[in-house]
Structures are given as C-alpha cells and as structure tokens.
Amino acid sequence: MKQKTYKSGSAPETLFSSPHDKCAKMMRNLAILTVAAVVIALPFLLRRPVGQTDWRPGDPELVIISPHNEAIRFEFSRAFSLWHKSHYGQPVKIDWRAVGGASEISRYLNASFVAAARGWWTGRGNDWPAGAGDTVTHPRFDAQHPPRLASIEGETAADAERRIDREMARWEKLRDLYQQFRNTDDARQFSAQIDLLMGGGAYDHQKAFAEGLTVPPWPSGAPPAGLFTDAEGRELLPATRGGELWRSDTFFSTAISTFGICFNEDRLRDLGIETPPARWEDLADPRYARQLGVADPTKSGSIAKAFELIIHQQCYIAIRAAGFSDDDIEHNEVAIAQAALPPGVMPEGVPAAYQRALEDGWLAGIRLVQRIGANGRYFTDSASKVPIDVSAGEAAAGIAIDFYSRFQAQNALDENGRERMGFITPEGGSGASGDPISLLRGAPNREIAVRFIEFVLSEDGQKLWAYKPGTPGGPVKYALRRIPIRRTFFPSSDPVIQQQHEEHLRYAVDNLADPRIDPYTITQHFTYHPRWTAAFFSIHSDLIRAMCLNASTEMKRAWTAIIHCDNAERKRAALDIFTALPTQPEPVTWQSAPRIAHATDRLEYMRAWTLFYRASYARALAIIRAGEKMP
C-alpha cells in the first residue's frame, strides 16, 4: 500500500514508532496536560476570599427578584444585613433571584403566581376552570358584572339556555377564584416564595399591581415615622413630582432616572456635525441618518417612557406657540380635570384653540419620533447597549438612561483623560422617573421584607446609590452612581435640608447639586401632564413598532431618498406621505388613540398599521424616484 512508502522522518506512527516519536508524543501529551492544568487552576489562584458573613442558618432570609446587576445586589445585601443586625439584632441573608430583564421577570412572576394559586385552589377541592390562569391575574377582570350572553344564530332555545347556564357557572367560578385570590395575602395559603420585586420601571410595578401581584406594606397612610416626612413635616419622599408618580400605596421609588442623549464626539466630527445635540429635535437631523442607537419601546418600559416624554414636550411647545403661557396651561388643565368631560371636549372658559394646539403638538411629536426612528441604526432590545455602542463609535448618538451613560463615559476616556462620550438631558425634555420596589402578595418573609423597603428608602439605604466606595455609610466595592430620591440629598432653600445635602455632597460620586442631576430641579422645569400623553403609553410603542421597526427597510429606503432629493416640491410631497398617520382601521388622532389602545384586537391594528406604513413609504419613494427618471 502507498501508505508504507513514507520517506524517513515521516514514518506513520502506528507502524514504526521509534523511541524518539514516543518521546515526542509524550512531550506533546504532557504539554496539553500542563496547559489544561494551568487553565483550570487559574480561577482557583485568582480567587479572592469571600467576604466574611456572620449569618448562620436559622437567621432571617429575604427573597428579592430583581433585574439589578451584581454590583447593586452585592452592596445592598451587605449593607442591609448590617443595618438589620444593628436595629434588630440579627443579620439577614438576601437570596436574589435573577431571571433576566424586566419583561422576563414580569412573565415569571405572573406564571409563578398562577401556579401557586392553582395549587392552593385545587388543593382546597375546587376545580380549575378553563381560562382560570388568565383570569386570576387579569388587570381588568370585571368581577361585579356577569357577561351578557346571547344565543348564537342557528342554536335552538334549549341549547342556548344550556350553553348560557354553563357559561354562567364558569364565570361564577372564575369570579370566586378572582376575588379570593385578591383578598388573600398569606404565605400559608399561597405564595410565589418571593418577598420583593425591586427595580424595573414604574410601569412594571403598576402592571404587577394591576395583576394583583403586589400589596401595600403598610396600611394606607401609616408608614413608619420619619420615612416620608420628618418630624417637622418636611416632605422627604414626595408621592408625585413634576406630574410623575414616585410612590403609591404599593410601590415606592428608591432611585431616580432621567433620559437624555449620549453622543460620541469623534463620530459627530466625522459626520460634519459641529455642535453636539442639545434637544430631542436635533436627533431628527438627516445628517444622523443610520447613526442613532435606539432601544425598542415595546420591550423596555423605560424607553417607552422616554418616547412619551419626547412627544409630551412637543405638545408643550405647540401649546406655548399657540400663545398660551405656563399659567394658562396650569389654569386650563385644572379646569379640564374638574369638569371631567369626555376626552377632547373642553369645559367653558378653555378655548378650543388650546385643545387644538395640544392635538397638533401630539401629531408633531409622533412625527418627530418617526424621523428619529428613520435615523436609527437599529432598535435594540436592551437599553444598556446604546451607550456602549456610542462610546465605541458604533453609533454616533443615542437615546439613553442617565446612569448607563455616565458610567460608560467614565470607562471610555482617551489618552488625555478626556471623555469622548457626552451626555445631556434635553432641557424641558425629560422628567425624573422612579425606580421602584414593591412587596409581593403572600411574601414568605413579610416582616423582613417591609424592613428592607424601609431601609432602602431611609438615609442609610439611599447613601448606597450615591456615595463613593469606602466612604462612611457608602458602598464598599462598587460605585453604583444612581440618583437617590430622598430630598435630603439635594440642595434646598430650607437650611436643615441644605445642611444634610452638603454632608452628602462630601461623599457622593456625582455632583448632586448639579441642576442637570438634581431631580428636584429637573422637575421644576418640567411638568408632566398625564392627560396629554399618559393614556397613549402603549399605543405610542405599538405605533413606533409598526412605523419604525416592522416597516424599517421601506422606511430607511424612502428616508434616504427624501434626504438626498434636490427638488423641493417632490420632497415636500414625499414627506407628506411619509409622515401621514394610519387611516386604517380608523384614523389615528389624539382623540381616537386612547380608544384604540384599549381595543381588544391590538395585534390586528398593528398588522393594519404596518401595511399602511409600508405602502406609504413605498409611495413616498416612488414619488422621489419618478422625478429621478424624468429628464
């Protein structure tokens, strides 16, 4: 066989292995084993001693589900255990449950509660009717009014009666289940085996509450003394601020986030943009085409909030442009709220022009978002990706949450220590949203959980967000760089608060006196009017999804053509079609939008909108192209 005709030096090992080959082989095997040993040994060699804990089995435990990262979990675990020991004599171990981001947590909690309710309900001898899983946590189940049932065409009267009786019996079972579930908060009955939900946006916590998953830690109006107001009645944790809800009976914001624009200075220069963006409108500049990092509002409650604020600001601008002052707005909104008329109907004394300006502003807001979306390089599922990409120059600018950007900027310094990434909060364009904590129904360690809420909201807990590592009362390992919510951390004309603020300022990482950081100043320049945009929260996201994501290819093609078109007339005609709002299944306006948001067939709307936008973009492109072909 050919195989055997090797020349010397390349003898096949199997037949003629010389001692030399054997030795080489052994050396090789040894080398492999050594490398393997080194790789495996590395983590052991680098292992740091685990922090000493005096927690022993039998001491209290607490279970928290949270999207917060390891740094936050580590610092709060350590500090709370110490705090608890000094106040109640025992250390506490926190068992953090991490199952992913806010949307995974929401799904997980819902499924856990349904499973717990099912075990409890069937364990007591009840059956589990079809659809019970959806009903238990349904945000809008009407337990007061039985459904109206009518006979179906072609059904005999007797059949119809039997069917309606059956349906009625099922509804009654569902109602009993629903009511008993929502009236029970006892770990011995049922429990998801989790005490607290911490982190995510206010939206996620409101949703959990609507699903019946969270309960008030204290009887309404009876929080521990000194927590919400001090002994002299100074408000330390306001319930609302600038129109934003910071706490309710069930959820309590522990930190504040604002939204803004992060940008890469080098990329801007390369694109020929001299001045960094300062307002949301700047992001609609065609020079940013395919350069913006944007997160998908249907996946992140906080990004959906950012988009809402962009639209909200356009409403404000339009109303001011129509000649109404801030006082007029205040006055009109109070009158409208008191009159409680159907949406869009103005009480006496409020000019129709006011409402018209609001509706025009809303439209302008949607169009602004559309143009920002058209400049988008992508719509990512994770809000933290945007500042990472911007700092790497992957995107020129993006919409981002403040603390992500501050962190990323700090970790992307150039040779001279210059931050190449900037971050601004557009003036009047961002409110201050809370990052809440809620107590879950049937919490197994309820008492400890309530203490934890108290701790996080107290001075001691709040220091962890803002202080430098190693400072007295601060974190020991990680700077968390989140903005606390407690009033005492920020400048005030009240000398008592101002004095506490100055004390905090000495140890804080960020300059808490900076008006762009201080949420109490930010909210002075920004008043959130829920009437303008709050009911549109989900519809904005769905519209953006249809407009910018589902029709993205067509959109980018049309947008590029429009940007590069020299003929003003055609450009305007194409833009008109490009920015038109869907007319199918019904025209989308400020008035119709909230109704659509509660439509049962949201997915059908999305489909119709997507088709609408694809067709519009194709038409806009055709208009520009038709011109190109002409001589």
Next chain:
Amino acid sequence: MNCGLSRFIFWSVSLVFAACFLAPLGVVIQGGFFDGGRFTLRYLIGVFQNPIYSEGLFNSFKIATGTTALVTLIALPLAWLANRYDFPGKRWISGLVLIPMVLPPFVGAIGFQQVLGPYGGLNTLLGLGPVDWLGHMHYWGVVVLQALGLYPIMYLNASAALANIDPAMEEAAANLGCKGFTKFRRITLPLMTPGLFAGGTIVFIWSFTELGTPLILNFTQCASVQVFDALKEIGNNPFPYALVFVMLASSVLLYAAGKLTLGRNAYAMQSKAAVATATRYARGGRGLLVALPFPAIIFIAMTPHLGVIATSFATPGSWYQSVLPRHFTLSNYAEALGHEMTIGSIRNSLLYSSLAVLINTALGIAIAFVVVRSTLRGRGILDALAMLPLAVPGLVLAFGYLAISAHASNTDWVKNSDAWKNLLDVRTNPTLFLVIAYSMRRLPYMVRSAVAGLQQTSVTLEEAAANLGAGFITRLRRITLPLITANLIAGALLAFSFSMLEVSDSIMLAQRTDYYPITKAIYELFQLIGLGQYLASALGVWAMAFLAITIIGASLLLGKKLGALFRI
C-alpha cells in the same frame, strides 16, 4: 434487532422525549392556540395572513439555504484535504478547525464590533475611515457569519463519514479506471452521504432558527428575531407561540423533504474502514498549498474570537481608533476569574454539561438503533422529532421548564419534602431541569452522529457476532459501539461544547448564585455597567480556552478511533 426489544426501546425513548421535551414545549406553545380558555386557530392563520411573518419565514429559509450551501463549500474541501493528506502542523490544525464554534455568548457581539466597527481594528488597519461594516451587511452578512461559525459541525460530520469509508472501495474504483473527481463524485461522495446529511440538516435547521447572528447584524425580518421580539414584548402576544409552531412544522417538513431526497440512499459498507485511508504526505510547496486553506479559514472564522481575546486584555476604553488596544492589562482576568461566583459556576457548568452529555449519548444511541436497525413503523417520526429541539427557541423551552417546575412545586408532596423540592423546584435547585434542558437542546447532534455511524456500518458485522452466540449487550459493547465511536465522540464533543455555552435556559432556570452555570456568570458580569464587557470577555476567553483544550486535547489524547476521525 429483535422486534420486542426494539419496541421496548422505541417506547421508552419516546416516553422520555415526550416528558422532557414535548410536554414543556406544549405548555408554552398552547398559548398560541387558546383565547380565553377556548381553542382557536386564529393566531396560526394570522401568521400566514400577516405579510411580516410570512416574509420573516421566507427570509429565514433563504438564510438557511445560503448558510448550508456556504458551509458545505467550506467544510467539504477541508475534510477531504485532511482525509487525504498529511502536512506539517496537521495535528494542531485539524483540532483548531473546530475552535470557531466555541464563541461565548454576549461578548461575541463585542468581538465583532471591536474588529469591524467604524472605529474598530480593521478600518484602522486599512486606513479606511469610519466605514460601518456591520450596519450595512444584511442578508449576506448573516449568511457569511453563520457559515463561519457553523462549518465545524459539517467538518466534523464529513470527517467522520470519510473516516468510515473503507479505502478498499476507492481502491476498487481506481482499479477499474475511475479516478480523480469522477471517483470522488461516484464513489466517495455517495458513501459519505449519511455524514453530509447529518451535518447538513443540523446546519440547515440551526441557521433557519438562529437568533444571535441576525440580532448582531440587526437583520430583524426573519422568523427567529420576530419570535424573540414578540416574547420580550411587555404586553401579552400569542403570535410568537403560533410562529414557533410554524417554525417547528416547517423544520420537520424540510427535514423530511431532505431525508426523502438525500438521506434515503445510504450505502453501508461490508467492512468498516479497518485500515485508515492512505494519506499522502505533502511537503514543501505542495504541503504549504494543502495546509494553507486551514489557517486561512480558521483565521477569518476566528475574527470575533480574536476580538474578544483582545478586549479581555484591554484597559477599559483603550481599544478605540486603533488596530489593537493601546493599553493592556491583566486586571480584567483578576476581577472576572477571582469573582466569588466564578469557581462555582465553572463547577456547575461541568456538572450540568457532563450529565447532559451522558443522557444524550444514551438517548442518541437508543434512538439511532430504533431508526436504523429496526423496521418499526413510527421510527421515521421519532427520527424527525429528535431534530425538533434544534428548531425551538431557547427562551420558549425555558418558559416551558419554568411552568412545569412551578406547577410541580406547588403540589403538597413537593412543598412538604426537601428532597422533592431539591429535585423539582428550580427555585431551590435547578440541576435536574438544567440537565434535562441541556440534553434536550443538544440531542440532535448525538442522534445525527449515531444514526450516521450506524448507517455506514453494515449490520452483517452484528449478525456475525450474533451467529457466534453474542447477546445483545455483548454485541453492542464489543461490536457496534466500537465501530461507531468516532461518530459518538464527534456528537458528544458538539453536545458538550454547546451545553457549556447554553444561554436562555441557564439565565432563566438558574436563579440563585449557587447554581449559576458559566454562561450566567458571563451574563452577570456583562451586566456590570462600564466594566461589564471587559470582565465578561475575560471569563468568556477562559471558557473558550477550556473548550479549546477539551477539543484539541480529546483529538490528541484519546485513542486510535478519534485519531481516525481527525486523521491523526
């Protein structure tokens, strides 16, 4: 194989598969078929009525076709070269060829970005200015990147197939005057069909449902990304479940179609390759020519890996507008490997993955036996079903396991017993569910490898043993398994490597630090703002190094059979 025994194996395997895979899948998928407790086909029909979803399915199909074609173009010549020639450095190179498939999750995207981004290494090296490579590649970008990540699967299967070919066949052909490409086309290629089919179907279904690459390149109009998008949505949306069902059904149909056209003509050889194929030693210029394709392909395919490695050694923020990071540091490693969750996560991952591979091997052999050696009626269905796990998005299966665990842990007998809690309640201990999840997700590799091995091995060898009085177990142990060891090891290596890198199940099922596998530890490090990508890269590189050593080490240290596989 006797009928009673094959029936017993068939039913027990089906039962295990139904309980561990179909049940959790069904629990989730039913969300697309019920509306207020009532069965409905509205959503399923809606998938086809909605042009976005049909377009997404079509794009996924296009991606899969393109990727499979490109993978074959890359892997087949490499496997053939490695089978025919010896050349300098071959030992190392043929192990290295497999490394591109071990790209750790999350940080892979960072690797791409650092190399291909506007201010990345490539643009700086070529002095191109801020060209946005990743922003403008869509369909072709996805196909090329996927092919570069998936060709090792095809290479492994093709190599195993070539190793199994009895050189006597080709020698006989040569004696009859059939030479060169004709010999390859008429003799070699048909004989290796089972291996090609095995590799091809895995690559096809994988790329049909692959999520990561289209996400990195922002190619959102394909079915996998649409499912992911809808699953991550805040509101409840039944469409992803209906869409998953359609993806599953199309995968099975495509698989069946492939099997009818390609997989039917499997030629078993009278004798397995008792002697290794004659390899020619290529040296000098010829050796270089033969060897060159290997490092070239490996280097291109390792672009993201090299990006991750460089990131892991970079001082944060220092790799920017430069070919490589400007400042290097070891502190990322000190921090990531020294983190208190790291060692535990390594131990957990090894445990979960090894157990999963054991289960995989047993199930894979059993299924392959039924499929190849029995004449039972349902065997074709079992064969197709075993491919399903490839087509199920990880998130969907993870939701399913969570739901089952949540249901079980709320029964009284689990609530009141620590032992049961440890087994069935993922909140207490996720080991069982993670092992099941890993083994189910990676079952297709093992089944395909084992089936391919059995198909190429003539049943007459087992019959001869039976004639000499050997019982079933003896035959299995002394004849069949040794004959298909190469295939089994190929499958096990794939299953082990990918189990170590498994993402969705790990993130959702391992909820407590004590039970984190290494992928979740990487995820947790990645979440640390600012430093996250550097620490995650460091741990990712460790995982890569570990898997690389496992693969190369296995190819060098294990006995002759694996040697045959890698032509060493």
